[in-house]
Every structure is written in C-alpha cells, then in structure tokens.
Amino acid sequence: MKLRLRGVWLVAPLLVSLACRTTSATSSIVRQVDVDGDGRTDRFEVLASDGSLERLIEAPLPDSDPDQVLVVAIDAVRYEIFADLQREGLFNSFFPASRMVAPFPSLTNVSFTALLKTRPSAAYEDRFYDPVENRIGGGMMDRLTSRYKEFADFHSVFDWEEPHLWGGAAYFVPERVSWAELLEFERQLDSRDDPELVLYLGSPDPLGHMRGRTGLEKYLRHVDRVLEAYLAAGGGARRVVLFSDHGMSDAPSRMFDLDNALEDGGFNLRDRIESPKDVVAPAYGLVGSIQLYTWCGSEEAVARAVAKYSGADFAVWLEGDTMRAVDADGDTTLRDRPSDEYPNLVERVHQALTNHTQRPASVLVSLDDGYHYGSRFFDGIVNIQGTHGSARYTSSVGFLASNVDRTPEWLSAEEVYPYLGLTRPPESGVPAATRCYSGPDGAEEVVDWGGSPSPISSITVEDEPYDREAR
Numbered sequence: 088m089k090l091r092l093r094g095v096w097l098v099a100p101l102l103v104s105l106a107c108r109t110t111s112a113t114s115s116i117v118r119q120v121d122v123d124g125d126g127r128t129d130r131f132e133v134l135a136s137d138g139s140l141e142r143l144i145e146a147p148l149p150d151s152d153p154d155q156v157l158v159v160a161i162d163a164v165r166y167e168i169f170a171d172l173q174r175e176g177l178f179n180s181f182f183p184a185s186r187m188v189a190p191f192p193s194l195t196n197v198s199f200t201a202l203l204k205t206r207p208s209a210a211y212e213d214r215f216y217d218p219v220e221n222r223i224g225g226g227m228m229d230r231l232t233s234r235y236k237e238f239a240d241f242h243s244v245f246d247w248e249e250p251h252l253w254g255g256a257a258y259f260v261p262e263r264v265s266w267a268e269l270l271e272f273e274r275q276l277d278s279r280d281d282p283e284l285v286l287y288l289g290s291p292d293p294l295g296h297m298r299g300r301t302g303l304e305k306y307l308r309h310v311d312r313v314l315e316a317y318l319a320a321g322g323g324a325r326r327v328v329l330f331s332d333h334g335m336s337d338a339p340s341r342m343f344d345l346d347n348a349l350e351d352g353g354f355n356l357r358d359r360i361e362s363p364k365d366v367v368a369p370a371y372g373l374v375g376s377i378q379l380y381t382w383c384g385s386e387e388a389v390a391r392a393v394a395k396y397s398g399a400d401f402a403v404w405l406e407g408d409t410m411r412a413v414d415a416d417g418d419t420t421l422r423d424r425p426s427d428e429y430p431n432l433v434e435r436v437h438q439a440l441t442n443h444t445q446r447p448a449s450v451l452v453s454l455d456d457g458y459h460y461g462s463r464f465f466d467g468i469v470n471i472q473g474t475h476g477s478a479r480y481t482s483s484v485g486f487l488a489s490n491v492d493r494t495p496e497w498l499s500a501e502e503v504y505p506y507l508g509l510t511r512p513p514e515s516g517v518p519a520a521t522r523c524y525s526g527p528d529g530a531e532e533v534v535d536w537g538g539s540p541s542p543i544s545s546i547t548v549e550d551e552p553y554d555r556e557a558r
C-alpha cells in the first residue's frame with residue numbers, strides 16, 4: 088500500500104528553485120524535483136527510510152530524443168479533464184498538455200488511424216457497410232471473436248490492450264473493467280522492458296459514456312499514481328507520451344430518431360440497399376454522428392431529409408469533388424460556425440468524406456449535443472452521460488502530453504505522430520472510390536433527385552489553413 092504525502096515547496100540553495108512532490112512508500116520516499124522551475128519534474132530521488140539517496144532517475148532533457156519510449160493511449164479523455172488535473176499537480180512529470188483536435192467523426196477508429204498513421208480502417212466504426220457487396224460486416228460478433236482488429240489496423244501498433252471481451256463487459260460493469268485494466272496496466276509496466284512500449288487504455292471510453300466526467304477523473308487519478316511509481320522506478324528516463332483519441336461531451340443524451348427522419352423524407356432504413364429509397368446506417372456504439380450509405384444519386388435527398396430533423400446539426404456529402412452541406416435552415420458552407428465550438432470544421436469534414444476509412448460514407452451527419460445514434464441494444468441498457476462523434480468541441484478535443492517536448496497549444500491528430508518517438512514508419516492508404524451503392528452489378532443507374540445542381544462550396548485543405556493563433 089502506498090501512502091502519498093503530496094506537497095509542493097521551494098528550496099533555493101543556489102540560483103535554481105526546487106519544486107518537490109514527495110511520495111512515501113512502505114520502505115522508501117520518492118521526491119520529484121523540478122530543478123529549473125518549468126513545471127515538469129526533472130528528476131526523481133528515491134530515498135531510503137533513513138533519508139539516504141537510494142536511486143536517482145533523471146528525466147530526459149527537454150527536446151532531446153531518448154532511445155527508450157513509452158506511449159500510453161487513453162481513450163476518450165477531453166483536454167479540459169487532463170489539463171485541470173495537471174493544474175492540480177497531477178501528471179507533473181509532463182509538460183502542459185496540448186489540445187489535440189480529432190478528425191471528424193470524432194470516433195475511435197478514425198482518430199487512431201490519423202494519430203498512429205496506420206492504413207485506413209474498414210470504416211468509421213467496427214461495424215461497417217460494404218457498398219460493393221451490399222452487406223453489413225463487423226459488429227459485436229466480430230468483437231466477441233476478436234476479428235475487429237482486422238478491420239482497424241491501428242490495433243497492431245499496441246503492445247498491449249484490454250482483452251477483446253472486456254469492451255462489451257465495460258457497458259455492464261464499467262468500474263470493474265476499468266479497475267482490472269489499471270491493474271494490468273501496472274503489471275505491463277512492471278514486467279516489460281521493450282525499448283518502445285505502446286499501451287492502450289480503452290475502458291475510459293465506456294466509462295465516460297456511462298459515468299461522465301466524474302468517472303473519467305477518478306480513473307485518471309489512478310493512472311497518475313501508476314505512472315508516478317513507474318517513472319520513479321526508472322521509467323522516468325524514457326520518453327513518455329500520453330494522449331487521447333478524442334473528447335467526450337458531458338451531458339445526458341437521447342437517441343436520434345433516424346427511422347422517422349428517413350421515413351418523412353420518403354426513405355427506408357435497411358440492412359442492404361435494394362432500391363434508391365433504401366439507406367443503410369451501420370449502427371454500432373452510441374455516438375454523436377451518423378454514417379449513411381445510399382444508392383448513388385440519393386445522397387442529397389437523404390442529407391436534406393435527415394438534416395431538418397430535430398437533433399441533427401448538419402449533414403454533408405460529396406458532389407463530384409465538391410463538398411456539399413445542409414442544416415435545418417437549408418444549404419450551408421459551414422464557414423459561419425464559430426471555431427471555438429467547431430474547431431477546424433471545414434477541413435475536418437472534408438477529410439471525413441475522403442480519408443481515414445476504406446469505405447467513406449455517402450452522407451455524414453453530425454448531431455447536436457444531447458443526441459446520439461447507434462446500437463438499439465446498448466441504448467436500451469445504457470443511461471448515456473456523455474458521448475463523442477460529432478464535430479463539436481467537447482467531442483473533438485482530446486489531449487497530448489510529453490515529458491520531453493513542449494508540445495504546441497493546439498495540434499491536429501495528424502500532427503501528433505512525430506511527438507510519439509516511435510521508429511515504426513508511418514503508413515498510408517487510399518480509400519475506395521466507392522461511396523454509394525450503384526445496383527446489383529455495379530450498374531450505371533444513378534438517380535437524379537432534381538436537387539440544386541450548383542455547387543455551394545468547393546473545399547480544399549488550403550481553403551482554411553489550421554490557424555492555431557486564432558484560438
């Protein structure tokens with residue numbers, strides 16, 4: 088059992104200040120010393136019970152490139168939660184965290200694909216629609232048989248992640264699963280000496296959905312304790328980087344009524360597409376976005392039907408290479424939305440339609456806070472306290488913290504990889520061109536619903552460079 092005496096004080100023997108945090112274990116005491124007063128621990132002094140120095144661990148010099156690396160990916164932690172804990176004195180072995188802007192939709196597979204620079208995942212989530220075979224694949228059965236890793240390449244980067252059955256169990260007993268994960272996290276850190284070690288803590292995602300900020304904060308306090316012991320035991324000399332894949336809203340939400348939204352527009356929600364009126368939504372978790380697959384030519388009519396329904400924020404689709412968008416008021420360029428509520432919106436939405444996954448959606452929908460869409464089964468058993476997936480700030484902004492680099496105040500998921508210090512070369516891949524169903528033999532039949540033919544906006548990445556200074 089560990090007894091912690093937490094305190095900060097200054098000692099100024101020369102011209103340097105020493106800010107120390109002291110941790111006492113049964114037989115030794117750990118002092119964390121900030122020699123240069125920049126807020127990051129510079130060395131760990133492990134003292135024996137008689138006060139003599141037992142071990143000294145020096146943290147890497149800022150901006151150096153240590154040979155050994157520990158990367159810990161923590162699912163679904165919003166920037167504010169981590170930053171508030173740092174202000175409280177936790178995670179003080181790291182420089183102040185950056186705001187990491189996740190791609191849109193702010194979903195696990197999409198975000199990790201961008202963060203870890205792996206080949207595009209099968210789709211936005213582990214359940215997907217294949218417009219070539221006209222069928223839904225993946226889902227909970229593949230989760231149970233561990234096949235889901237085949238659909239999302241980023242899992243191969245992790246040296247350890249929770250056993251596959253824990254993901255579903257976490258929705259029934261979130262505290263128990265997250266506690267078991269923390270114990271295993273500690274065991275992994277104690278037992279492994281890989282020069283590069285990448286660990287993934289997945290249980291905070293369901294914990295945040297079900298317990299909101301309170302549950303996530305409690306979990307992170309344990310992560311801090313485990314890491315602190317690891318760093319003082321010698322790990323503190325490594326490059327250590329923590330990051331999350333997206334944020335998490337902090338309010339109860341209810342299911343968006345997609346069936347009725349489509350029905351009012353003359354469409355049907357189906358598992359496969361047999362006619363231009365059929366739409367597929369491969370529902371999986373309970374998230375703030377909807378990925379829709381349509382008959383080729385039905386995109387605009389489907390987007391308009393869904394966007395005007397209560398709970399939808401906006402819907403987007405591609406017309407040729409041009410991104411089109413619509414909300415409850417009609418056509419929009421999305422450019423009038425405030426960047427503090429929708430960070431880097433236009434670029435992220437455009438990438439969502441063209442990047443990240445092997446099967447880009449025909450239509451993407453971002454939901455208002457207070458709404459989610461997904462698995463009816465989970466909706467029946469889970470009282471949602473927060474979610475992610477939408478383009479809004481709370482869902483989209485995670486964190487990045489390093490003990491080596493002073494990372495920028497803001498950065499996008501695509502900019503994170505160099506800070507991780509991994510030797511694995513980044514990968515890439517081109518998403519399939521097929522983003523809609525074109526008939527049983529890939530027939531050329533494309534439906535013209537008579538929508539407005541003129542492009543509203545032609546979006547390129549250069550149109551809206553990522554402006555960190557403005558935030």
Ligand SMILES: [Zn+2]
Pocket residue numbers: 162163194195196292332333
């Ligand atoms: Zn996630």
